[in-house]
Amino acid sequence: MVASSPSGQAKWSSKTAFILAATGSAVGLGNLWRFPTEAGTNGGGAFVLLYILCVVLIAAPLLLSETLIGRHGQRSTIGSAVHLARQSGASPAWSAMAVLGLIANTLILSFYCVVAGWVVYFIGTSGMGLFEAISGGNALGGAYPEQSPESIREMMPALFANPGLLIGMQSIFVILTILIVARGVKGGIEAAAVWLMPAFFFLLIGITIYAAITGDFARAVNFLFSPDFSRITEPGVMSSALGQAFFSLSLGGGAMIAYGAYASKDTNLGSTSGTIAFADTAVAIIAGLAIFPIVFSVGLQPDAGPTLMFQTLPTAFHLMPGGAIVAFGFFVLAFFAALTSSVSLLEISVGWITEKFGVSRSAAAWGMGLVIFVLGVLSALSFNILADQRPIPFIPGFENAGWFDAFDGITSKLFLPLSGLVTALFIGWVADKKIVNAETGLTGGALSMWRFLVAWLCPLAVTAILVLGMFPQLLG
Ligand code: PHE
Numbered sequence: 061m062v063a064s065s066p067s068g069q070a071k072w073s074s075k076t077a078f079i080l081a082a083t084g085s086a087v088g089l090g091n092l093w094r095f096p097t098e099a100g101t102n103g104g105g106a107f108v109l110l111y112i113l114c115v116v117l118i119a120a121p122l123l124l125s126e127t128l129i130g131r132h133g134q135r136s137t138i139g140s141a142v143h144l145a146r147q148s149g150a151s152p153a154w155s156a157m158a159v160l161g162l163i164a165n166t167l168i169l170s171f172y173c174v175v176a177g178w179v180v181y182f183i184g185t186s187g188m189g190l191f192e193a194i195s196g197g198n199a200l201g202g203a204y205p206e207q208s209p210e211s212i213r214e215m216m217p218a219l220f221a222n223p224g225l226l227i228g229m230q231s232i233f234v235i236l237t238i239l240i241v242a243r244g245v246k247g248g249i250e251a252a253a254v255w256l257m258p259a260f261f262f263l264l265i266g267i268t269i270y271a272a273i274t275g276d277f278a279r280a281v282n283f284l285f286s287p288d289f290s291r292i293t294e295p296g297v298m299s300s301a302l303g304q305a306f307f308s309l310s311l312g313g314g315a316m317i318a319y320g321a322y323a324s325k326d327t328n329l330g331s332t333s334g335t336i337a338f339a340d341t342a343v344a345i346i347a348g349l350a351i352f353p354i355v356f357s358v359g360l361q362p363d364a365g366p367t368l369m370f371q372t373l374p375t376a377f378h379l380m381p382g383g384a385i386v387a388f389g390f391f392v393l394a395f396f397a398a399l400t401s402s403v404s405l406l407e408i409s410v411g412w413i414t415e416k417f418g419v420s421r422s423a424a425a426w427g428m429g430l431v432i433f434v435l436g437v438l439s440a441l442s443f444n445i446l447a448d449q450r451p452i453p454f455i456p457g458f459e460n461a462g463w464f465d466a467f468d469g470i471t472s473k474l475f476l477p478l479s480g481l482v483t484a485l486f487i488g489w490v491a492d493k494k495i496v497n498a499e500t501g502l503t504g505g506a507l508s509m510w511r512f513l514v515a516w517l518c519p520l521a522v523t524a525i526l527v528l529g530m531f532p533q534l535l536g
Contacts, residue, residue, distance in 0.1 A: 069134045070245035071322050077250050078323045079332055082127075084253040084400030085315045086340035087260070089175055090308040092394050093369045095344040096351050098304050100362040102297045105287035108348075110301035112341065118521055119305040120337040121513040122480050123316055125487040127329050128499040130320025136412035137161060137317040141486075148492040157482035161313020162408055164475035166428070168307075169405035170435035171467045173237065176398040177229030177440075178370055179391055181219055186374070186387040193384035203377035203387035212378050216371045220443040227440050231433060237402040238429035241410055242422040245322050249403050256396040263393040264343065268350040270386055275353025283362060284348050299529030302522065303472035309340055312476030313483060315404040318411050328501035330510070354380065369394070406432070439464040456530050473529055481522045488515030 072078040099107045133140025141155035189204040196205055204212050219225060240248040271277065291297050306312050323329070351369070354376045355362055364372045373390070377383035406428060413424040442449065442463035451466045452458045457473075458466055487496060488511065502510055528534060 069321055071324055072250055073246060075324075075327050075332065077254060078319070078327060079335055080257045081250055081253040081322075081400070081404075082310075082316065082319045082332070082336045083339045084257050084397075085310045085319060085404035086308060086336055086401075087257075087343045088308075088397045088401030089172065089179075089394065090304070090401070091340065091344040092347050092351075092397060093175060093366070094307060095304060096348055096362075097364075097366050097368055098300050099284065099348060100352075100368055101365055102294075102300050103288050103291040104283040104362065105285050106289065106291035106294075107297055107301055108284050108345070109287045110292060110298060111304055111344075114302045114305035115309070115337060115341050117513060118302065118480070118518050119309045119311055120333060121510055121518060122311050122483060123309055123337055124329055124333040124500060124510065125483050125514055126311060126313070126316035127320030127323065127333055128496065129483075129487070130317035131323045131325070131327070131329060132495060132499050133317075134321050136321070136415040137314055137408055138412050139415055140317055140321055141313075144491055144495070145486070147495060148490060150486075150490045154482070154486045154490060157313040157479040157486065158317060159313075160475055160479040160482070161317070162412060164312055164471045164479065165314040165405050165408045166432060167435065167467050167475075168471050169237075169402060170432045171439040171464055172398070172402055172405060173233045173432065173436050174226070174230045174439045174464070175366075176233040176395070176402060177226060177231075178216075178219065179394045179398055180229045180232050181225070182215075182370060182374070183388070183391040183395055185215060186377075186384075186391050190384045190388045199384065200382050202380055202383040203374060205384065207378070209375050209378060212375050213371050215374065216367055223441055223444050226443065227437055230436050230440055233398070233402070234429055234433045234436070236399060237406050238425045240399070240403045241406045242425040244421060245407075249407060252403060253400050256400050260393055260396045260400075263389050263396075264346060264350065267386055267390055267393065268346055270382065271350045271353040274357065274380055274382070276356035277349070277353045279356045280349060280352035283352055283356070284345070295525075295528035295532040295534075298525050299473050302477055302525045302529075303469075306476035306480060307472040308344060309337060310401070310404060311480055312471075313479035314408040318408050319404060321411070330500045330502040330506065435467075439467055474526070477522050477526055481519055481526070484514050484518035484522065488519070 072081060129144055130140050133143040135143055137158040138155050141158040142152045145152050145154040186203060193199055193201050193205050198205065240252050310316055351373065352362055355372050358376045358379045360372045360376060374387060377387035406425060409428045410421060410424040413419060414421055446463060449462060450460065451463055452461065452470065458469060461469055497507060500507060500510065
């Protein structure tokens with residue numbers, strides 16, 4: 061009941077708007093930058109197979125759990141979790157997963173804006189390259205016509221070595237995110253998603269067709285879909301796949317609760333959650349099928365890590381016909397995807413602050429934006445001035461991680477799964493079954509299956525992967 065909502069929550073204008081906004085949150089740098097990076101460094105097919113299993117068996121059921129907490133509560137993430145706990149006669153301490161989620165998502169947004177800043181920078185460089193190509197009379201030529209492959213590879217390290225430029229690009233992206241969130245749910249977030257997501261899909265299909273025609277498609281298919289089974293049991297690969305599933309579906313006690321809260325009562329959450337999970341996974345795989353053929357066709361390696369998108373790809377675009385246009389299109393695409401995700405990350409804390417402290421949306425957005433910017437500066441500086449700092453050496457697996465890797469790793473491999481674990485226990489065992497079942501929109505076998513996955517499989521699998529990820533020696 062909207063009337064019972066203390067903050068008079070806004071609503072999406074339609075079910076389609078909800079699906080576009082939630083898919084916009086899910087589809088982001090996680091699909092375009094993180095998924096290829098993780099697949100490339102974790103053995104390709106083995107990772108992809110584990111990733112799909114994690115999405116179907118763990119993440120998608122949790123996606124439904126989170127959207128239903130939000131939709132039932134019609135409040136902020138924490139407010140909705142407290143509300144459902146109280147109605148179920150349980151301790152409000154169960155909202156711990158939303159508190160953890162708020163912290164995790166704030167940390168994620170801080171480094172997310174840094175990476176999105178690289179995207180902004182590469183829109184600039186590839187845009188200049190396109191201009192050079194056009195004015196040189198070769199609009200259909202390769203990217204960066206005036207440069208050599210070596211100087212293209214140097215663009216990323218040169219950006220990393222320049223703290224002022226990194227922070228400048230990061231702040232452009234932070235400000236854009238704040239401006240959209242400050243305009244509100246309908247006027248800002250929904251409006252952005254409704255324009256940017258279709259544009260994103262259009263560009264993605266175009267680039268994938270280009271990659272299939274000009275790139276080494278067969279090798280990419282082989283790389284992504286023929287698993288090296290010896291790597292499937294590696295704890296590192298398992299925890300990376302689980303972390304990626306949480307990250308990519310915007311799970312872990314944040315965005316999906318927040319966006320679920322704006323869904324109307326007649327939206328079937330079971331089927332919409334399935335649509336969102338499917339769309340996000342399809343985009344990740346299509347992005348892989350767009351990126352790897354291009355990488356392979358010019359003889360480059362898939363395991364470059366985080367620089368794959370910013371060093372390997374631009375070099376490949378340089379060598380390919382039509383690369384000038386495609387490079388620019390690709391970074392614009394990444395930018396659109398990143399923006400519809402960053403707004404969801406900011407909305408989590410803004411929704412809570414406006415509800416809790418009664419401040420205006422715009423004040424909350426600018427205030428949190430500042431916090432996120434300052435935290436992000438630590439990530440930006442970890443590529444140069446603070447390169448030697450190791451903030452969390454006491455956590456197994458993070459001995460050598462700088463600020464950026466620490467924020468990224470600890471949130472996706474630890475905080476998000478932990479929050480998901482609490483959510484699974486809460487929804488599977490504690491929350492009022494009648495309320496929960498009715499909110500899902502599922503019936504019969506689908507409902508029983510979902511309940512089994514949330515109550516049993518999610519908690520057991522997430523715990524096992526968390527423990528193995530921290531103590532890989534347990535597997536011998
Ligand atoms: N899912 C987004 C992406 O793939 C990132 C994100 C994580 C957004 C958590 C919201 C919450 O880029």
